[in-house]
Amino acid sequence: MITVEHLTKTYGPYRAVDDVSFTCKPGAVTGFLGPNGAGKSTSMRIMAGLTPPTSGSATIGGVHYRDIPNPGTQVGVLLDASAQHAGRTGREILALSALTMGLPMSRVDEMLKLVSLTPEESKRRVKNYSLGMRQRLGIANALMGDPKILILDEPANGLDPAGIHWMRSLLRHYANRGGTVLLSSHLLHEIEVIADEIIVIGRGKIVAQGTKAELLQGAGSYVRAEDNAALSAAATAAGLAVSPSGIGLRMDAEPLEVGRLAAQHGLVLAELRNADGAGLEDMFLELTSDTQREVATPAGAQA
Structure with missing residues (x-):
């Protein structure tokens, strides 16, 4: 379980995360929605021990990430698929993770097969990977230690429709086996399809949270x-x-x-x-209307 309590992060006068509290339960996929700059990535970085909070806490299984022994076997994290060593091959990156976690090298082949990276592709340097291939490699790395919890920031970026369907099935199966998934995405349809719980954040504050049915009640x-x-x-x-x-x-x-x-x-x-599909989009735009850069243009209006 992921537990976030009164989490706040400030950078000088700017408050990136403002008194955020929520939980992510085992056996469920929690969708984390919000516009750019809403505080999603900062919150996830705090959970993964990469950014210290100003106040409040984010714990995983009741402890802070930094206090988890061999954390890769408990928590799988993918925050930026491009933040992988560009000069190493995909296989080398997974092999180093396996060594770090004390896992057998056979686990590397298992993960490559799971994310559908071929033996040929695994020998390419990451700088020659497409974004979709980097996402697959990042997901393989997150799953390497067979963790109970996954924290994924925009994992569908760069995936084609078949890849998105694959990822959705993978995460659904993972949650059905009792895993905890926190998934950030701008793809509202994907959140609608896969998420059991939805958290909407805007300007660093939680503006709505609950089950999909609760949030879309009365969508019409x-x-x-x-x-x-x-x-x-x-x-x-x-x-x-x-x-x-x-x-x-x-x-x-x-x-x-x-x-x-x-x-x-x-x-x-x-x-x-x-109208659930439209309801999720409408709900998102309504709840985050004061954070949107764009203003909708009426149909037929001239630019």
């Missing part, structure tokens, strides 16, 4: 009708909140209620589903 429905205008008018008359969403509508109601409304008014529906 996405609906596309043959006559969107007529459906929108009917929903408004029924007291439902309606807003445009792509080529359809977003409604503050469950799909069953929307379907009944359409049937009552003889309206033909082309699509009707839970």
Whole structure:
């Protein structure tokens, strides 16, 4: 288990992490969401003992990272896939980790196979790796000691769709075996698919946390009708909140209620589903609106 209590980190007058508290439980994937500069990476660096906190604490299994004997066998960490020795081969990097942790060299081959790096690729120098290959090597290194806890910062960066699917399956299996996963990502869809718990951070503060179902409760429905205008008018008359969403509508109601409304008014529906996907994105943008650099441009507006 990862336990973060009243964690604060300041750099002069700048407060990168501001009184953050949360827990990551065994058997679950916890998604850590936030815009650039929100405090995600700083929090993870403190957990991994790379950055000292100004106040508060981050413990792993009840102790600080620095106090864990042979920590690689307890905690797997990947904070920056590019921060690997560019002049060494992938195999050499894993072999050095195995030696450091007192593991047999057979573990190197097991990890290379697990992350689908071929024998040929493992002999290349890391400077010649693509970002996706570096991510795979970093994940192999994090898993080398068969740890109970994983702390991964943006591990999907550089992976193609097949690689993202592979990573998702790997982490899901790891959590199902009782492992604890803290996963930071900007890919909201990936968090939606894999995370059991979600933590949203903005300007160094936790702005929301809970299960995916709790945070997306009331996300409503996405609906596309043959006559969107007529459906929108009917929903408004029924007291439902309606807003445009792509080529359809977003409604503050469950799909069953929307379907009944359409049937009552003889309206033909082309699509009707839970708005969870849009709900996660909307929730994220709403909760972190004061930290966004970009301002959404209405459809059809001129640049």
